[in-house]
Amino acid sequence: MDERETALGQAYEHALRWLAALPERRVPARASVEEIVRALGAALPDGPGTPAEVVDLLATACEPGLVAFPGGRFYGFVVGGTEPAALAADWLVSAWDQNCVMRSVTPAHTAVEDIAGAWLLDLLGLPGESAVGFTTGATMANFTCLAAGRDAVLGRAGRNSARDGLAGGPAVHVLAGADRHMAVDLALRYLGLGLPEPVAADGQGRIEPEALRQSLAASGSRPTIVILQAGDIHSGAFDPFPETIRASREAGAWVHVDGAFGLWAAASPAYAHLTTGCADADSWATDAHKTLNVPYDCGLAIVRDPAVLRAAMGLHGDYLILDERGDPSDKVPELSRRGRAFTVWAALRSLGRSGVAGLVERLCGHACAFAAGIAAIDGARVLNEVVFTQVCADFGDDARSDRVIARLLEDGTTWISGSVWHGRRVMRISVSNWSTTGEDVSRTLAAIRHAAAGA
Incomplete structure (x- = not known):
């Protein structure tokens, strides 16, 4: 000792x-x-x-x-930080060293997972009967939900994919917006479904409802999955859920929402309108490490019908002590896994309902401040409608935009990465960290002004 x-x-x-x-x-x-x-x-x-x-x-x-990922001036990726209660809880997770697979074997974690799952469904406005699985991150949350969707639509077509596999069965037709996140494509590759058919999106990355209707009509009676998104990685835009989900339902498709960071808008009265209609989908993926700010790794796979998720993820082993009420292992791909629900519970219990809403609103407020500050810089343009936590800007031409970003990284005050959006080199700011302050934003804007002046 x-x-x-x-x-x-x-x-x-x-x-x-x-x-x-x-x-x-x-x-x-x-x-x-x-x-x-x-x-x-x-x-x-x-x-x-x-x-x-x-x-x-x-x-x-x-x-x-x-890299100072946990600090208030990192905006390069949507990674968040770690709330104090969640950080301390994560230390306990390592010390307790529980393999949180079976309900009866790890009652402490199962109880916390049940509570945290119910709180999440309530905060996100999702159906209370849904199953919540705690995965390694948003990629595996998408994988888990899409595995359930794949098996469900094949089952409706008379194919038992769990028993018979995919070879020789009907092909699953997957539709997704042209501006989807690459993690969706990766999950589909893992599942043997290949790349989705891209559906036209508007200038902010929102899928076009009429284009989706046309693609659904062309699908005919094929087993179909439609993937929507809550929060475009460049613009932060949300797909129009009422129209797109209604069209998908009429076509008999499974509807999945990739809401890695944007699904948390539902927890704020000021931003919940962005997710109107989202709760009518079949499954949702998000990441607690992003907007909620719990430690790595903690994705959330949410499926409306627990039986469908259990059929896709569940397993049997004679040596396992399984519970007839279901086990945590029925909802995720892994057997050996950390007690991820402990940190989510700690963050939610520490923040409370108003604290989660306030966190979302602070992040969005900082994004608006960035947009206003950048728009005032000579030669700079904010290219997106700043509806959530993402800001995209350029500085006149690709070469100058790259110089500004390079000078920023050399300066070291902040980390803001570049990207390509609509064929242009852009500065992409993702405001994700609970600890970001107004002073952090002001210091970062000063660094951007200085970089732009010398570029």
């Missing part, structure tokens, strides 16, 4: 120093992969080291190569 306590104490001290440094820390990493390898040592030692020495070496050698 002495060695364990000493190692944990070292980790605690290093963690506190890391967190305390975030407000003033340079956001990009200061060291390269090669420099970190040299500091750690590439050769495996012949003999053991003490746990405390190992922890100290790891923290000291890696610190220069860390």
